Amino acid sequence: MNDKSRARLIHLLISKSMAEAVLITAVVVGFYFATTNPNLRGVLDDADPSFVTGWVVDEGNPGARVEVQLFVDDQFAGDVTANQYRPDVHSAKRADDDWHGFAFRTPQLMPGEHQARVYAVHSNGGGTRRTLQLIGKPYTFHVNQ
């Protein structure tokens, strides 16, 4: 192979690498926006041996009721729609109406310290993917003997 051909091949290899780098960057950025809903707002207010409560709003679609999942000590514990009465969220101007609260019945737990996490479910990829976004902060609570 002569030097001219070699130089052309090198340019081609570099161009291909750059095209792939651009493609990967575009896909990663697109994937991030597809799998993440930046408009989700919410708080895990309270967790105790009886209930786990809080609220969640999709500010991009304020009329929608968001599906949420409860995990206790990293174990799936339940799935509900955040459609409970929470006038305080509305009056704090975080939602357009009063119905964005959630309440889970806490599963039976051994005595000791436990951690509750609530995730909003975000459906994407034409329904082929469901991703979870943590709502508020994990809540640690104690179960007495």
Next chain:
Amino acid sequence: MSMTNTEINLSRAGAGKDVPSDRALAAWEIGSLVSSALIAEWILSAAAGRTKLIVLVPAALAFVLAIASHILRKEHPRDLGFRFDNFLPCLKLLAAPMVAVAILCAGLGLTFGVRPDPFRWHPERQLGGQLALGFLWGLVQQYALQSFINRRAQIVWDKGVRSVLLTAFIFALLHFPNPWLMLLTFIGGLVWCAVYQRAPNLFALALSHAVMTWVLVSTLPLSALNHLRIGFNYFA
């Protein structure tokens, strides 16, 4: 001032200059093709939704690279294996290993309690049509593996065991993380690459590829092969 023989050889190889040597360039070409396959298998398959058309982008880039490389290196279709004069000699070389692997697969399948079923490979399709599709897919894979990777591996390490091992290893790597398929593609890769170096004929290799895929699917447990899934889709 005249150059010594060593200086001339170094100059041909590109050593001592800013341009890479032929060997380095061939290795770069292999890496580039493999990276396209890995991007398609691991990144785009994971990120794509229902439509998987996006994986055609790295495939098209790899194809453009391969064609341009053949032109720049002055490789003719006949050199690459698109020929018929050595079809039968190539098949002759493939016959014994194919029969041996088929018997091995049938034996392994029976050990796992699977009775051979020739209609298990996409049962919703006609077997003849499926074999024809398998031949076309085999031709694409064998073209990439032999006409590009194997030939570039021979520039890096010459004809022989090392280039055959490198090509077979790459072929197995591209089937990661499916353990059965990695093992079988490594064995198949060794045979196909060695045969290609003696009798380069892509049509015979594609035929062998289709028949061996049919044998694998018909004899080994589908759960072990995980429906031939590779890359990110292995976990899907």
